[in-house]
Amino acid sequence: MRVAxxxxxxxxxxxxACLADFGHxxxxxxxxxxxxxxxxxxxxxxxxxxxxxxxxxxxxxxxLSFSTDPAEVVGDCDAVFIAVGTPTREEDGHADLSYVxxxxxxxxxxxxxxxxxxxxxxxxxGTGDEVEGLIRETNPEAxxxxxxxxxxxxxxxxxxxxxxxxxxxxxxxxxRARQVMADLYRPLDVTATPIVMVGRRTSELxxxxxxxxxxxxxxxxxxVADLCEKVGADVQQVAYGIxxxxxxxxxxxMAGPGYGGSCFLKDTLxxxxxxxEAGAPISLIEATVESNANRKKSMAxxxxxxxxxxxxxxxxxxxxxxxxxTDDMRDAPSLDMAPALIAMGARVQAFDPEGMEEAARxxxxxxxxxxxxxxxxxxxxxxxxxxxDQFRALDLDRVKMLMNRPLMIDLRNVYRPEDVRARGxxxxxxxxx
Ligand code: NAD
Numbered sequence: 001m002r003v004a005x006x007x008x009x010x011x012x013x014x015x016x017a018c019l020a021d022f023g024h025x026x027x028x029x030x031x032x033x034x035x036x037x038x039x040x041x042x043x044x045x046x047x048x049x050x051x052x053x054x055x056x057x058x059x060x061x062x063x064l065s066f067s068t069d070p071a072e073v074v075g076d077c078d079a080v081f082i083a084v085g086t087p088t089r090e091e092d093g094h095a096d097l098s099y100v101x102x103x104x105x106x107x108x109x110x111x112x113x114x115x116x117x118x119x120x121x122x123x124x125x126g127t128g129d130e131v132e133g134l135i136r137e138t139n140p141e142a143x144x145x146x147x148x149x150x151x152x153x154x155x156x157x158x159x160x161x162x163x164x165x166x167x168x169x170x171x172x173x174x175x176r177a178r179q180v181m182a183d184l185y186r187p188l189d190v191t192a193t194p195i196v197m198v199g200r201r202t203s204e205l206x207x208x209x210x211x212x213x214x215x216x217x218x219x220x221x222x223x224v225a226d227l228c229e230k231v232g233a234d235v236q237q238v239a240y241g242i243x244x245x246x247x248x249x250x251x252x253x254m255a256g257p258g259y260g261g262s263c264f265l266k267d268t269l270x271x272x273x274x275x276x277e278a279g280a281p282i283s284l285i286e287a288t289v290e291s292n293a294n295r296k297k298s299m300a301x302x303x304x305x306x307x308x309x310x311x312x313x314x315x316x317x318x319x320x321x322x323x324x325x326t327d328d329m330r331d332a333p334s335l336d337m338a339p340a341l342i343a344m345g346a347r348v349q350a351f352d353p354e355g356m357e358e359a360a361r362x363x364x365x366x367x368x369x370x371x372x373x374x375x376x377x378x379x380x381x382x383x384x385x386x387x388x389d390q391f392r393a394l395d396l397d398r399v400k401m402l403m404n405r406p407l408m409i410d411l412r413n414v415y416r417p418e419d420v421r422a423r424g425x426x427x428x429x430x431x432x433x
Contacts, residue, residue, distance in 0.1 A: 001184055004029060004073045004080045006103050008039065008066065010046055010158065010262070010328065011120060011151050012083035017054045018162040020064035022187035027065050027073045039066045047327040047354040050159045074110035079180055082131070083120040083151075088266040095124050095270040104131045108138035116180045118147045122207050122267055124274045128171065128200040145177035148200045150207035155262070156325030167194040171203020208274070211267040212285045217252040218259045219288040222295055225255035225431025235431025236413060255430045257385065257411040258295035260322035260331040265292075296333050300340030303409055306428055307381050311345030314404065316379040318372055319386025319412075320363075321355035329358040333411075334385050338363050351375035353388050373402060380405045387412040396423040 001024045005016035008030035016028040030036050035045050042059075044052045058064035067073055074080055084099035100121055107117065117135065119128060132146040148171030153161035168185050172178045178197065185195060198206070225235040235255045243250030259265070268289050275282040304310050322332035329335065332355075338348050342365050349367045352359060356368050369375040372391060376382050376399050384391055392414050400406040400423060408420055410429040420427040 001025070001079060001180070002077045003027070003184070004070065004077045006030075006070060006080065006082050006107070007084035007099075007121070008032075008035060009083065009085065010048070010155055011153065012081070013039075013044075013046065013055070014048060014051060014153060014158040014162055015081065015083060015120060015151065017051065017058055017064060018159060019184070020058035020061075021054060021163075023063065024184070025063055026058075027067050027077075029067050029070055029073060031068060033068055036066045036068045047325075048155065048158050049325055054159060070106055071110055074107050074115075075112040077115060079116045079118055079184060080107055080111075081118045081120050081149075086121045086123055086266070086270075088269055092273065093269040094273040095122070095266065097123060097127060097130070100127060100131065101134060104134040105138055108135040108142060111135070111139060111142040111144050114143045114145075114176060116145055116147055116177045118149045118181075119204075120149055120151050122150060122211075122263065122270075123148075123204055124208070124270055125201050125204045127204060145172070145174035146200070147172045147174075147177050147181060148203035149181070150203060152207075152210065155328055156323060163188075164191055165193055167196050169196045169198070169203050169206050171198055171200035171206075173200055208267055208271040211263055212271045212282070212288070214252050215259055215264045215268045215292065216284055216288045218254075218256075218264075219291040219295075221253045221255050222258065222430075223291060228431040229433065232433055233431075234433075238431075255413065257299045257333040257337070257430075258292045260296070260333050260335075262322075262328055262330040265289075265331045268292075296336045297340070299333060299337050299411065300344065302411075302428065303337075303341060303346075303381055303383055304344055306407055306409055306426065307346075309345070310341060312347075313345070313380040314347045314349060314378055315341050316369075316376040316382040316403075317348060317350040317366075318352075318375060318382060318384050318391050319388055320350055320352035320359045321386055324386055324388040325354075327354040327358055329355050329362055332386075334359065335362060337383070337385060338366050342366075349375045349377070349379060352386065353390060373398060377402050379403050381407040381409055383409045384412050384414055387414050396420065396425070400424060 003024050003026045005012045005028045008028040016026045020026040082103045086095045089096040128146045128148050170181045228235040239253035242248050243253050272286050320334040349369050351369045406425040408425050408427050413429045
């Protein structure tokens with residue numbers, strides 16, 4: 001099948017490379033000329049485990065290529081994916097659909113023969129109708145159907161998530177499009193992947209409801225962690241104890257500094273706006289949004305509560321990305337933490353294995369270091385902000401020797417309190433005493 005992927009970001013590039021690996025003929029398109037030039041030169045613009053090899057193999061196999069010009073590609077395609085960003089709209093917190101709308105207008109005059117336009121971007125209910133209207137308005141003769149196919153991949157495990165998903169959700173109203181979608185995802189038959197075929201509006205809502213629920217689970221365990229600290233309970237044991245209940249499940253029950261990333265913040269906000277506009281507000285998600293925002297703001301206070309007045313003190317931050325195995329800095333807790341520490345008078349030294357290039361663009365006044373041991377040099381406190389593997393077994397004796405004062409604030413509960421304290425550290429973590 002001939003496929004165009006419009007938008008070659010985290011989702012577009014991974015989805016395009018995986019679909020090519022399934023045997024489809026895929027062209028990934030982006031308006032970012034630099035990004036496409038790098039991809040054509042064999043360079044991968046994002047960090048995602050396994051992606052470089054996957055892209056290289058499929059380019060070599062002639063199934064994957066790159067372009068900046070939809071006009072060169074779209075007319076020959078059976079399926080055109082829209083995988084552009086849907087960030088938060090500053091004015092009202094809703095999803096900014098301007099990129100999605102622009103793609104609809106761009107591709108409309110290029111469609112030739114029956115074409116399925118597939119919305120992979122996360123979009124509010126009714127966006128499929130809008131895309132259909134825009135294409136129809138621009139090119140009344142076009143023979144096409146608009147489908148919703150939200151993406152659930154997680155950065156850091158994106159290839160596996162795409163190739164072995166828990167399910168594929170497809171919102172489709174047209175029989176020919178249903179067949180095209182079935183053919184597109186036929187390679188997942190071998191793993192008996194459930195294909196959830198529903199109406200377009202239902203599919204759009206499934207994505208937001210999924211992210212809203214997951215965000216709520218994290219906010220819940222974070223508040224339980226606060227309670228644990230007050231009453232002398234252990235949040236990891238509470239999470240284990242409740243997670244064994246199959247109705248609850250063990251995932252997304254890791255207490256921490258508050259969720260970040262490219263999706264949860266914007267999607268929970270957009271869901272609250274959709275629900276309010278529809279006259280069916282979801283107060284649980286509204287509370288989740290507020291709880292998480294307050295939590296992220298409060299984290300720097302946890303550091304100063306341990307160090308005392310931060311003026312002139314040095315804090316080492318280990319981890320800047322919103323989670324490990326990605327270079328994505330979008331809405332990462334470090335973006336709240338570092339400026340707040342600096343505002344309190346601290347010097348901030350930081351290290352992240354993959355995120356420093358992007359972090360340098362977003363964070364002023366941070367001293368970026370070459371590795372974890374370089375970052376803790378002369379520090380009065382070390383804060384573990386992202387649970388990268390390389391921070392899980394630090395040489396604590398060396399860390400202690402390098403620091404000005406052995407104080408660790410472990411916001412990801414990477415270490416066992418008794419182990420760190422036995423090495424002579426003052427140690428604080430989340431929801432454990
Ligand atoms: P991204 O910002 O990494 O990539 C979007 C790309 O689209 C950019 O490269 C941009 O240049 C390009 N683009 C914008 N307008 C264009 C146009 N008119 N023509 C061609 N290219 C254009 O975004 P992302 O993280 O890949 O997210 C894309 C969508 O997928 C969002 O709606 C997001 O919510 C959703 N999503 C993201 C993830 C994730 O983990 N990142 C997971 C599931 C769903």
